[in-house]
Amino acid sequence: MSEKIAIVGSGLIGRSWAVLFARGGYRVVLYDVKEELMTQAMEVVQAQLHSLHESNLLLGRDPAECYTRVSTSTFLSSAVEGALLLQECVPEDVELKRKVFSELDTLVSDTTILSSSTSCIVPSKFTETLSHRSNCIVSHPVNPPHYCPAVEIIPAPWTTDLAKDKTISIMKQIGMKPVVAKKECDGFILNRLQYAVLQESWRLVEDGVCDPQDIDTVMTSGLGLRWSFIGPFQTIHLNAPEGVTDYAERYSDGIVRVSKQFGEPRHMTGETLEKVREYVEGEVPMDKHKENLQWRDGVLKQLAVFKQSIPDK
Ligand code: NAI
Structure with a gap:
């Protein structure tokens, strides 16, 4: 069975990530605090997979097969259980990111990568006190990520090279073009x-x-x-x-x-x-x-x- 990616927050960016990870061959579980948004997200994911396929942008995969690997969960703990990487996509608010990452910290395994989609908050601002902080990183996409493949990878000062290299490798596998910052920088690149x-x-x-x-x-x-x-x-x-x-x-x-x-x-x-x-x-x-x-x-x-x-x- 393929490895699992958890998406936390199924809004505009979370949906696109679901499409991209499914395109890369992963199982994807979407989680959101609002159940109705997950239902909407699944419809958008299905439509985007077909649209990418029609344009030959689905890396040669079958859209229906990709879609069968995407599901939702109303429980954060089951969404993130056993995930290789989780991609956080909640609104851009440092307090909310801190709260969500603190909760995720209690649920993830020691090997799960905790990746944030934040557009401009450096990872040290919301990961410093976490016990899994060495696995935390930012993967900032460009909207719409399914047509703009650049993704900025920003490690925190305590992110391990292993977590960074794994993130880069996963991003390449799903067809993205990672750009890695050598250190944190306000505004990223x-x-x-x-x-x-x-x-x-x-x-x-x-x-x-x-x-x-x-x-x-x-x-x-x-x-x-x-x-x-x-x-x-x-x-x-x-x-x-x-x-x-x-x-x-x-x-x-x-x-x-x-x-x-x-x-x-x-x-x-x-x-x-x-x-x-x-x-x-x-x-x-x-x-x-x-x-x-x-x-x-x-x-x-x-x-x-x-x-x-x-x-x-
Ligand atoms: P959005 O508002 O479309 O989606 C946010 C989702 O998070 C909503 O579905 C909301 O219900 C959910 N949510 C709120 N609290 C939650 C919680 N505690 N647990 C789980 N889900 C929760 O926001 P959008 O645009 O998708 O942005 C998400 C992140 O991606 C932000 O950090 C943003 O800066 C970043 N980003 C946004 C881009 C854009 O152009 N919109 C581009 C690149 C990054």
Whole structure:
């Protein structure tokens, strides 16, 4: 029988994890404090498995067979019993994470990995006093995880290499692309990059250099196109005839000069917020939010399919 993964919290992210672990060949047990949410989650999991299969994104597995390996439990103790790894997906609140991890600590075996989906709380903030703290780690996915395979792995200072390596290996097995932080860092990696871009976008609009739509055009028709398959470092390497050292010699002084002007972070309030709100609500009206989310996920799905066909260099 295949090994078991427990998902604690069956909301948006918990459901996606269930799909991914089932795709990787694991048995999955979903737990939530609200029983009706688990029923909804099972419907979503079934639909997502079929949708991934239609797009050839189910790692060659049969969706119906994957679905038979997913179940729910109304008891936390039976959900986590014998689990290889449990993936916590409760709301982003440090007190709640502390409470849930303390409870899980009393239920898990000495070998179960306790993995949190938290977007921005470093693991030492909610695992320090636990007797199983050496098995605690963060595995932060990108939404929607079934089309965005990067996952940030953040060990606590006391996480063992064994727990870290096991987590990385499980993530690879289910088709994810783990990125491992060498130490805890506020904001992790993804959000620090995202915040840097957001802050500079805000400044450019607030200081009257351009309009909000121009930022989106620069990203979607410029920078973002390259970044979706080679990232900023390979981009600069290819942008200079003699590679990255050549690029650094040519452009580093200019980058430092401009970067020194970035200044203090800006609060996202006031007239600039109004300007940004007017623009995004014109493009993505609030009464069509659900349809636009489906549209976004549909495009991400097409990109995921396309990226599978990108030839190696
Ligand atoms: P959500 O609100 O959709 O789901 C949370 C679920 O946890 C709900 O079903 C709720 O009933 C359940 N829950 C609450 N207390 C519980 C408890 N004590 N035991 C078991 N279940 C409990 O939240 P979402 O968006 O799925 O977020 C979950 C985690 O994933 C958060 O830490 C969030 O920061 C992280 N995350 C979220 C992303 C997103 O885009 N929504 C992206 C990446 C990570």
